[in-house]
Amino acid sequence: MTHVRTHARQRPIQVVAHRGASEDAPEHTLAAYRKAIEDGADALECDVRLTADGHLVCVHDRRVNRTSNGRGAVSALELADLAALDFGAGRTRAFWRGRDEEPDWQVRPEDPEDTSVLTLERLLELVADAGRRVELAIETKHPTRWAGQVEERLLELLKRFGLHAPASPEASQVRVMSFSARSLHRVHAASPTLPTVYLTQFLTPRMRDGRLPAGAGIAGPSLRVVRGRPDCVERLQRTGHQVHVWTVNEPEDVDLCIGLGVDAIITNRPGAVLRRLGR
Ligand code: G3P
Numbered sequence: 001m002t003h004v005r006t007h008a009r010q011r012p013i014q015v016v017a018h019r020g021a022s023e024d025a026p027e028h029t030l031a032a033y034r035k036a037i038e039d040g041a042d043a044l045e046c047d048v049r050l051t052a053d054g055h056l057v058c059v060h061d062r063r064v065n066r067t068s069n070g071r072g073a074v075s076a077l078e079l080a081d082l083a084a085l086d087f088g089a090g091r092t093r094a095f096w097r098g099r100d101e102e103p104d105w106q107v108r109p110e111d112p113e114d115t116s117v118l119t120l121e122r123l124l125e126l127v128a129d130a131g132r133r134v135e136l137a138i139e140t141k142h143p144t145r146w147a148g149q150v151e152e153r154l155l156e157l158l159k160r161f162g163l164h165a166p167a168s169p170e171a172s173q174v175r176v177m178s179f180s181a182r183s184l185h186r187v188h189a190a191s192p193t194l195p196t197v198y199l200t201q202f203l204t205p206r207m208r209d210g211r212l213p214a215g216a217g218i219a220g221p222s223l224r225v226v227r228g229r230p231d232c233v234e235r236l237q238r239t240g241h242q243v244h245v246w247t248v249n250e251p252e253d254v255d256l257c258i259g260l261g262v263d264a265i266i267t268n269r270p271g272a273v274l275r276r277l278g279r
Pocket residue numbers: 018045047060139199246247266
């Protein structure tokens with residue numbers, strides 16, 4: 001059965017660069033985010049973790065082994081330790097393609113800062129200097145381990161940039177995403193107008209009925225969920241929730257998301273998705 005959207009879209013589909021333009025440059029680096037902005041991405045996705053000395057850095061894995069020339073857990077390293085590593089040295093592109101080979105990046109970083117560890121603060125500066133509105137979708141990693149510290153630091157930092165308490169969720173330039181409902185609940189309790197995205201790899205019975213956990217405003221199902229239950233998109237939207245789908249890279253999957261009228265496509269290939277959308 002083919003599922004297509006039956007009610008009119010309010011806004012264009014947002015294109016969100018997953019870890020930056022992470023097929024063209026090493027993920028979570030300035031190089032990848034600059035490329036995503038150049039490509040025209042509407043928003044940038046990043047994962048954040050706390051270092052041993054309390055800085056929020058943009059690193060996906062618990063350890064730095066895959067994405068840098070170093071070893072060890074982010075939570076056990078200080079920012080100065082991470083700053084000594086090269087995050088352009090990882091196997092990231094090959095990882096996405098499921099092959100164990102040296103990456104062949106389209107973007108060749110010239111400045112060491114382009115591939116050094118990226119703090120969330122530096123990413124916020126990049127967004128502030130973008131010259132156009134670029135949104136930020138920040139995913140909290142391991143929020144249970146740190147018992148509220150990730151969210152606390154995140155909100156402190158957003159406050160410094162004047163982004164912590166938007167007039168409304170619709171007006172917000174930033175949203176917080178998590179697989180942890182508890183993390184989103186903390187953010188929502190501290191800043192009720194900051195949009196929150198509940199990420200899931202399976203469809204809970206509650207979501208099947210179009211409902212999300214308390215504190216979550218937007219649904220973030222994986223592509224696999226949407227492929228298996230495409231009707232969930234309209235169900236969630238009819239109960240007032242936007243639907244942001246990850247990680248959508250192949251043309252046929254982009255077409256599926258367009259046909260279903262999802263609200264945001266989170267992709268490693270923002271340029272290609274924008275072209276597919278005719279933008
Ligand atoms: O954007 C959501 C997506 O990033 C969640 O999965 O593992 O890539 O952080 P992961």
